[in-house]
Amino acid sequence: MGTKRHFRVWRGDESGGDIQDYDVEVNEGEVVLDIIHRLQATQTPDLACRWNCKAGKCGSCSVEINGKPRLGCMTRMSTFEEDETVTITPLRTFPVIRDLVTDVSFNYEKARETPAFAPPAGVAPGQYRMQQIDVERSQEFRKCIECFLCQNTCHVVRDHEENKEAFSGPRYFIRAAELDMHPLDARDDRKQYAQASQGLGYCNITKCCTEVCPEHIKITDNAIIPMKERVVDRRYDPLVWLGRKIFRRDELESESMAPSVSTGVTGAGDATPFSSARLAEPPPVRDDGKMDVTEVTLPVQGGPSPFGDQEFPLPLDQISYHKPESRD
Amino acid sequence: MTTTATRPGVGPSGPQRSRAAITAKTLRTDRWWLAPLITFIGLGAWVTYATVRVFMHKWYFVEEFHYLTPFYSPCLTDRCVEGSSLFGTPLPSFWLIPEASFTLPFLLLFRLTCYYYRKAYYRAFWLSPPACAVPDGHEKYSGETRFPLIFQNAHRYAFYAAMIISLINTWDAIIAFRSGDGGFGFGLGNVILVGNVVMLWAYTLSCHSCRHITGGRLKHFSKHPVRYRVWTFVSKLNVRHMQLAWITLGTLALTDFYVMALSAGWFSDLRFIG
Numbered sequence: 272m273g274t275k276r277h278f279r280v281w282r283g284d285e286s287g288g289d290i291q292d293y294d295v296e297v298n299e300g301e302v303v304l305d306i307i308h309r310l311q312a313t314q315t316p317d318l319a320c321r322w323n324c325k326a327g328k329c330g331s332c333s334v335e336i337n338g339k340p341r342l343g344c345m346t347r348m349s350t351f352e353e354d355e356t357v358t359i360t361p362l363r364t365f366p367v368i369r370d371l372v373t374d375v376s377f378n379y380e381k382a383r384e385t386p387a388f389a390p391p392a393g394v395a396p397g398q399y400r401m402q403q404i405d406v407e408r409s410q411e412f413r414k415c416i417e418c419f420l421c422q423n424t425c426h427v428v429r430d431h432e433e434n435k436e437a438f439s440g441p442r443y444f445i446r447a448a449e450l451d452m453h454p455l456d457a458r459d460d461r462k463q464y465a466q467a468s469q470g471l472g473y474c475n476i477t478k479c480c481t482e483v484c485p486e487h488i489k490i491t492d493n494a495i496i497p498m499k500e501r502v503v504d505r506r507y508d509p510l511v512w513l514g515r516k517i518f519r520r521d522e523l524e525s526e527s528m529a530p531s532v533s534t535g536v537t538g539a540g541d542a543t544p545f546s547s548a549r550l551a552e553p554p555p556v557r558d559d560g561k562m563d564v565t566e567v568t569l570p571v572q573g574g575p576s577p578f579g580d581q582e583f584p585l586p587l588d589q590i591s592y593h594k595p596e597s598r599d
Numbered sequence: 600m601t602t603t604a605t606r607p608g609v610g611p612s613g614p615q616r617s618r619a620a621i622t623a624k625t626l627r628t629d630r631w632w633l634a635p636l637i638t639f640i641g642l643g644a645w646v647t648y649a650t651v652r653v654f655m656h657k658w659y660f661v662e663e664f665h666y667l668t669p670f671y672s673p674c675l676t677d678r679c680v681e682g683s684s685l686f687g688t689p690l691p692s693f694w695l696i697p698e699a700s701f702t703l704p705f706l707l708l709f710r711l712t713c714y715y716y717r718k719a720y721y722r723a724f725w726l727s728p729p730a731c732a733v734p735d736g737h738e739k740y741s742g743e744t745r746f747p748l749i750f751q752n753a754h755r756y757a758f759y760a761a762m763i764i765s766l767i768n769t770w771d772a773i774i775a776f777r778s779g780d781g782g783f784g785f786g787l788g789n790v791i792l793v794g795n796v797v798m799l800w801a802y803t804l805s806c807h808s809c810r811h812i813t814g815g816r817l818k819h820f821s822k823h824p825v826r827y828r829v830w831t832f833v834s835k836l837n838v839r840h841m842q843l844a845w846i847t848l849g850t851l852a853l854t855d856f857y858v859m860a861l862s863a864g865w866f867s868d869l870r871f872i873g
Contacts, residue, residue, distance in 0.1 A: 285617045335626065335732065337626060338623075338627030338628065339627060339629075339731070339732055340731075358628075360621055360626060361619045363618060363619065363732075365618070367616070367617070367618060368616070373619070402819075404827065405821050424731050424732050426728040426734075426735045426740070427740060429732070430735035431740045452818065454818060472743050472744035473743070473744055475742050476714055476718055477718050477721050479731035479732070492837065496811075497810075497811060499752070500807065500808060500811035501811070501816060503754075503755065504816060507749075508752075
């Protein structure tokens with residue numbers, strides 16, 4: 272049998288709202304999301320919240336608990352005192368839809384502006400080869416579950432709405448770093464992109480993104496600062512700039528890496544000048560005039576079946592293995 | 600093809616939705632103000648002590664054992680005590696000119712542009728923001744995109760300078776193994792000087808710019824195995840950059856205070872040999 276504890280939950284929508292008080296039963300082993308569900312089941316059937324996996328892997332239940340951006344499903348009730356009031360509010364940085372649900376489309380817009388992974392021309396999917404130590408750094412950033420807690424806590428947009436246009440936020444800095452460090456990404460203008468289009472310079476490395484990341488990605492130390500240093504290489508370091516001019520490294524670099532034609536879905540990547548001396552190439556085309564199929568261009572999710580269109584389960588006379596007799 | 604869940608009409612071109620109307624500036628109930636307060640007091644106290652010491656112009660050298668405080672190294676003004684200046688005395692004796700005029704500005708720049716100290720003073724002094732999910736103390740914010748903060752990008756040059764200064768400090772620590780009669784000697788002062796230099800090297804090498812220069816800038820670690828190993832080593836140190844930043848503030852102040860105390864004759868050095 273649990274105990275009754277005091278909760279305050281923000282209720283309302285874009286036209287306004289306030290924090291309301293509730294006393295809810297709490298049992299051993301429960302998390303904040305369980306309490307929200309109990310509230311829905313008992314006192315407030317119309318309380319809106321977003322959730323999916325309850326395991327800290329989908330990034331849906333991002334809320335602010337006692338003022339701190341957290342995942343509702345990963346915040347244990349045992350971390351609070353028995354008599355402590357727990358305040359649950361929606362993410363502040365994004366427009367509210369209703370109660371604890373916010374409109375996070377800002378993040379999806381920034382995601383679409385970021386130029387996609389661009390393998391070197393002539394390397395087809397399935398031919399990618401890379402060494403583990405080369406791809407390790409990028410892999411850390413793949414842990415991101417897109418809960419947008421870092422985007423929410425970053426004071427650049429949290430406290431200054433007007434910066435939203437110029438600033439992409441920590442989640443997209445780790446995306447830029449992931450691709451710039453990727454051994455098979457052929458774009459060499461990601462640093463310029465991060466500086467000119469993503470607003471990397473707005474970050475003053477106060478590390479709140481790292482503090483709130485539920486996946487414990489070292490956003491600042493491993494992505495933002497390395498990207499800042501890479502931008503310095505390109506833009507602010509007078510010695511490197513001079514060396515590049517004298518030894519004409521620009522042209523040397525572009526020979527080893529073919530430029531990609533990817534500009535991101537919205538084409539915002541077009542805004543950054545390409546440093547490559549070679550002209551952009553069209554996508555690789557095979558002898559029959561057709562491109563390799565990737566899942567991005569398919570009407571359905573996932574790769575195409577190598578066996579053609581088939582429905583499962585297959586008829587018994589068409590399978591090529593012995594199906595064990597069923598026992599009954 | 601799956602589409603993202605953005606509804607038409609919402610976003611930059613569509614009607615602007617508003618944020619949740621929460622009146623409280625922050626709902627944090629923990630002591631979020633404690634960390635910036637400690638940083639404020641710690642850095643403030645250290646800067647005060649260092650400023651006083653730098654403009655004191657005395658008690659910086661123990662001639663008997665050749666102990667020189669790092670705040671006065673290398674000693675470059677005309678008023679430098681006999682034996683304390685290793686590089687000559689090109690600077691005049693004016694009270695505003697510190698003895699180590701060629702090194703202190705670079706050390707200050709190195710720490711001012713350090714990625715850890717930036718976090719520390721942006722939070723504790725500039726309140727931008729004082730803590731996570733606590734409002735910024737300023738109405739406008741342009742980060743490090745404009746003058747003067749755009750010069751934070753010059754951190755690597757301060758790092759190069761700090762490397763050279765660390766070499767000088769190392770030399771200071773080595774030649775301090777001296778007894779009163781000029782032979783080999785070893786005392787508590789040597790332990791403090793060497794400890795300070797070791798921590799200074801650890802702090803300098805753990806710098807984020809150093810991590811980038813040694814290997815972080817590479818795209819293919821597999822093609823540069825030596826630089827990869829160096830990067831791995833620097834990365835391990837780099838994790839402790841904050842701790843090392845505070846430890847070196849402590850060792851610098853301790854070293855300076857110990858030399859000051861010996862020089863002023865408040866107590867004498869504990870000698871092990873000579």
